[in-house]
Amino acid sequence: MNSVRARAxxxxxxxxxxxxxxxxxxxxxxxxxxxxxxxxLDLKSKQIVARIPVLGKPAGIAMARDGRxxxxxxxxxxYVSVLDTxxxxxxxxxxxxxxxLGIAAAGRFIxxxxxxxxxxxEIDLATGTIAATVEVGASPSGVAVTQDGALIVTADRxxxxxxxxxxxxxxxxxxxxxxxxxxxxxxxxxxxRAYTANVESNDVSVVDLAAGTLxxxxxxxxxxxxxxxxxxxxxxTDQYGGTVSVFDxxxxxxxxxxxxxxxxxxxxxxxxxxxxxxVNWFSNEVWAIDAGTLAVTAKIPAGDGPRAFGTFLRETx
Amino acid sequence: xxxxxxxxxxxxAFFGIALPYPGWAHGPTRQKLTxxxxxxxxxxxxWATIADFHDMSWLPGVAKTTGEGGNEPDVATRQLTLDGGxxxxxxxxxxxxGAMSYSYRIDKVDVKVLPVNNYSSTxxxxxxxxxxxxxxxxxxxxxxxxxxxxxxxxxxxxALKAVGKVYRAGLESLKKKVEAAK
Numbered sequence: 437m438n439s440v441r442a443r444a445x446x447x448x449x450x451x452x453x454x455x456x457x458x459x460x461x462x463x464x465x466x467x468x469x470x471x472x473x474x475x476x477l478d479l480k481s482k483q484i485v486a487r488i489p490v491l492g493k494p495a496g497i498a499m500a501r502d503g504r505x506x507x508x509x510x511x512x513x514x515y516v517s518v519l520d521t522x523x524x525x526x527x528x529x530x531x532x533x534x535x536x537l538g539i540a541a542a543g544r545f546i547x548x549x550x551x552x553x554x555x556x557x558e559i560d561l562a563t564g565t566i567a568a569t570v571e572v573g574a575s576p577s578g579v580a581v582t583q584d585g586a587l588i589v590t591a592d593r594x595x596x597x598x599x600x601x602x603x604x605x606x607x608x609x610x611x612x613x614x615x616x617x618x619x620x621x622x623x624x625x626x627x628x629r630a631y632t633a634n635v636e637s638n639d640v641s642v643v644d645l646a647a648g649t650l651x652x653x654x655x656x657x658x659x660x661x662x663x664x665x666x667x668x669x670x671x672x673t674d675q676y677g678g679t680v681s682v683f684d685x686x687x688x689x690x691x692x693x694x695x696x697x698x699x700x701x702x703x704x705x706x707x708x709x710x711x712x713x714x715v716n717w718f719s720n721e722v723w724a725i726d727a728g729t730l731a732v733t734a735k736i737p738a739g740d741g742p743r744a745f746g747t748f749l750r751e752t753x
Numbered sequence: 754x755x756x757x758x759x760x761x762x763x764x765x766a767f768f769g770i771a772l773p774y775p776g777w778a779h780g781p782t783r784q785k786l787t788x789x790x791x792x793x794x795x796x797x798x799x800w801a802t803i804a805d806f807h808d809m810s811w812l813p814g815v816a817k818t819t820g821e822g823g824n825e826p827d828v829a830t831r832q833l834t835l836d837g838g839x840x841x842x843x844x845x846x847x848x849x850x851g852a853m854s855y856s857y858r859i860d861k862v863d864v865k866v867l868p869v870n871n872y873s874s875t876x877x878x879x880x881x882x883x884x885x886x887x888x889x890x891x892x893x894x895x896x897x898x899x900x901x902x903x904x905x906x907x908x909x910x911x912a913l914k915a916v917g918k919v920y921r922a923g924l925e926s927l928k929k930k931v932e933a934a935k
Contacts, residue, residue: 676856718785
């Protein structure tokens with residue numbers, strides 16, 4: 437009896453730990469495209485704590501791994517704004533020769549896709565200039581980089597493929613055909629697989645990065661935008677569906693569809709791996725989903741037209 | 754440490770780089786719009802007036818609605834023929850009678866008729882105070898000109914203005930129709 441109760445108590449604590457806010461503070465930096473700003477959300481108090489004006493219809497964002505800097509693309513400007521996440525200041529603007537959308541950060545470099553030409557640009561943060569350029573497929577949208585910084589992947593929307601780029605040589609290693617109109621691309625922690633959300637075929641493609649082959653395809657809700665990974669599952673934001681589709685990463689079978697706000701777009705797993713944050717473009721909210729129970733645990737207001745296309749979460753010191 | 758160096762160098766970069774002129778060519782941004790109206794009738798009655806995807810008689814300017822597939826998402830399509838003879842092809846992608854809501858997209862329209870691209874929309878009846886209803890009509894779309902430097906009649910403002918006009922006229926007409934019905 438006692439041991440049962442103790443165990444139940446422990447289970448309670450354990451689940452409280454799982455569903456609760458992270459031990460330290462955490463924030464979301466949300467690009468509000470129509471609002472021309474980045475709203476900063478405190479994920480513990482569930483409110484907007486700062487609004488940083490960023491002009492040019494900001495859409496893409498990459499958070500530095502240390503959480504101290506965020507890089508934001510403006511789709512109606514040809515620049516990347518560099519945000520100091522502590523002071524909330526724009527500390528630099530980096531000119532890009534084309535309209536930037538997708539962006540990823542890895543240490544000294546950021547990788548920015550130019551949508552029209554189409555190219556991937558490597559920007560050396562030490563100089564704030566373009567260090568290398570490589571041609572990719574048509575309309576590159578999402579950009580992701582492996583944890584070790586060795587590989588970069590672009591989702592080449594209008595060519596229905598991903599490009600895999602060697603970070604050292606900055607040459608394209610190859611391309612892999614995926615579903616129709618891949619938009620967001622996400623790479624797992626190990627750098628083994630890439631997941632694309634395919635807007636027109638309503639599915640997610642799973643690519644083996646080392647082999648350069650398509651491992652499988654998972655049906656998800658309508659007009660998927662991007663994918664997050666947590667607790668052995670994939671989560672896609674389905675813009676038209678108004679849902680997050682959850683699937684098992686081992687079996688690639690659907691698990692559940694969770695109803696969220698209107699036109700969900702940006703999605704990312706919290707740094708502690710316990711929550712998935714979903715950015716609802718039409719309804720101007722960020723929702724939290726418990727990655728274990730799949731329950732919606734929070735609804736937080738954002739600015740107007742939030743997209744947060746990329747990585748937007750950080751732990752606060 | 755590395756962070757500090759990075760910051761210092763960024764500061765240099767900031768002063769060293771000329772910012773692009775804001776009037777440079779750019780890609781379009783998706784627009785959104787919501788129009789709302791209060792109707793002095795129970796939600797079920799209001800919903801009954803709009804529930805048939807193939808009946809757009811409540812929208813001013815629509816002469817005829819044809820189509821097939823009933824109210825089945827991903828199956829149902831309709832064609833609106835406007836008073837002047839122009840047509841708009843639409844398809845249903847979400848239908849929830851319980852939530853009194855459906856969503857559709859435009860598959861084909863001349864930008865001279867409605868200056869939008871990649872248009873999707875949801876109409877929903879919500880319960881309001883005193884047993885009345887609120888109808889929300891929401892649209893998400895790009896401007897009519899998909900490339901850089903749109904002419905004024907195909908820019909973001911023109912798209913918002915045109916869709917807003919349709920929604921307001923539609924909701925006003927719906928209100929009259931529902932409130933007049935016994």
